[in-house]
Amino acid sequence: xxxxxxxxxxxxxxxxxxxxxxxxxxxxxxxxxxxxxxxxxxxxxxxxxxxxxxxxxxxxxxxxxxxxxxxxxxxxxxxxxxxxxxxxxxxxxxxxxxxxxxxxxxxxxxxxxxxxxxxxxxxxxxxxxxxxxxxxxxxxxxxxxxxxxxxxxxxxxxxxxxxxxxxxxxxxxxxxxxxxxxxxxxxxxxxxxxxxxxxxxxxxxxxxxxxxxxxxxxxxxxxxxxxxxxxxxxxxxxxxxxxxxxxxxxxxxxxxxxxxxxxxxxxxxxxxxxxxxxxxxxxxxxxxxxxxxxxxxxxxxxxxxxxxxxxxxxxxxxxxxxxxxxxxxxxxxxxxxxxxxxxxxxxxxxx
Numbered sequence: 001x002x003x004x005x006x007x008x009x010x011x012x013x014x015x016x017x018x019x020x021x022x023x024x025x026x027x028x029x030x031x032x033x034x035x036x037x038x039x040x041x042x043x044x045x046x047x048x049x050x051x052x053x054x055x056x057x058x059x060x061x062x063x064x065x066x067x068x069x070x071x072x073x074x075x076x077x078x079x080x081x082x083x084x085x086x087x088x089x090x091x092x093x094x095x096x097x098x099x100x101x102x103x104x105x106x107x108x109x110x111x112x113x114x115x116x117x118x119x120x121x122x123x124x125x126x127x128x129x130x131x132x133x134x135x136x137x138x139x140x141x142x143x144x145x146x147x148x149x150x151x152x153x154x155x156x157x158x159x160x161x162x163x164x165x166x167x168x169x170x171x172x173x174x175x176x177x178x179x180x181x182x183x184x185x186x187x188x189x190x191x192x193x194x195x196x197x198x199x200x201x202x203x204x205x206x207x208x209x210x211x212x213x214x215x216x217x218x219x220x221x222x223x224x225x226x227x228x229x230x231x232x233x234x235x236x237x238x239x240x241x242x243x244x245x246x247x248x249x250x251x252x253x254x255x256x257x258x259x260x261x262x263x264x265x266x267x268x269x270x271x272x273x274x275x276x277x278x279x280x281x282x283x284x285x286x287x288x289x290x291x292x293x294x295x296x297x298x299x300x301x302x303x304x305x306x307x308x309x310x311x312x313x314x315x316x317x318x319x320x321x322x323x324x325x326x327x328x329x330x331x332x333x334x335x336x337x338x339x340x341x342x343x344x345x346x347x348x349x350x351x
Contacts, residue, residue: 060350062159063152064136064343067143070203072133072336073284074291076303077329132302133335136342146301147207155202158212162195186234193230194222200290205298217293225293225318229286236282240274272344280340285324292319305332 132142143151166188173184189196198216202208208215292308294300307327311319319327 056350058156059152060343060347062156064346065340066159067152067154067203068133068136068139068339068343069283069336070200070287071139071302072131072332072339073287073328074204074300074302074305074308075131075133075332075335076305077131077331078129131331131335133339136339142301151207154207155199155212158195158199158202161212162192162199165192165195182234182238185238186231189230189234190223190227193226194219197222197226197290197293200287201294201298204291204300204302204304205294206301208298217295221293221317222290225289226286229282229289229321229324233279233282233286236278240278241271275340276337280336281325284328284336285321288324288328289319289321292324293317 130138133139140152143154147154166185169188169191170181170184173179173187174181176184194216195212198212201215201217202212288305288308291304292311294304294308296312305327307323308319311317311323
């Protein structure tokens with residue numbers, strides 16, 4: 001769902017630029033803008049430019065607008081409450097004396113006899129490290145440290161399989177008479193929910209030797225956990241994105257200048273408001289529910305929000321929708337919205 005929304009944002013940001021490009025292509029096709037034939041070197045340059053453009057576009061759409069926000073949704077607000085500071089010299093001797101007074105004769109197990117490796121806690125407030133998802137650069141550096149540049153596209157193949165299957169199933173179901181496209185799309189998303197859940201698990205967990213289809217959870221478990229948030233996400237997507245866009249495309253079909261039908265800035269504003277107040281909250285709930293059924297033996301690449309595992313102590317198989325909503329902190333919302341804003345601005349800038 002989030003991948004489709006990211007593509008929709010990019011489509012809106014480049015709506016009128018594509019109109020200019022299409023007019024240029026028409027002129028070249030009709031010969032109105034003729035020029036010299038492209039040489040072999042020129043063709044090679046075009047191919048290289050196309051590959052660079054595809055790579056940048058994929059990074060903007062997938063990494064910035066999908067991978068980074070998903071990590072922010074599941075990350076804990078802070079890691080350890082303090083960092084041990086090695087004590088040396090006089091402070092180490094004082095620490096050993098305190099250990100002796102308290103009757104800790106085995107204090108040398110924690111620190112060497114010379115006291116150089118003893119650890120004490122600094123006075124004052126405990127320092128708290130910033131979350132990894134507090135900025136784009138910190139996420140980028142963290143992912144590169146895990147698996148190089150390929151880590152920036154973790155789960156991409158699984159996402160492609162998911163989206164292609166969703167399109168195929170939606171098309172097949174739309175052939176059924178009186179089947180609304182919105183219902184067909186929702187049914188396709190429910191059928192592919194296990195693969196979408198596996199995609200989320202691949203993005204947030206450490207690299208595994210398993211192929212993605214071996215990491216797909218049971219359909220019954222995924223359906224019980226994600227059916228309601230998936231249906232809600234599809235409804236929100238259809239009402240806030242597809243219908244307004246279809247209405248807009250119908251309006252520009254009746255005029256020669258798209259800008260006369262509806263101001264571009266107003267359309268973007270409506271899209272952003274719908275995304276902030278409807279789409280993003282639904283995506284947060286769905287992602288956190290999916291993350292809650294991550295197998296216990298899977299380790300995450302960011303500190304996992306402890307609220308995502310509390311249901312196990314209660315004997316439940318997954319987190320409820322209410323818990324997924326209530327447990328997402330204000331700090332998490334702040335980080336997530338900042339990432340979405342930065343990703344959207346960069347996407348518009350490089351379009």
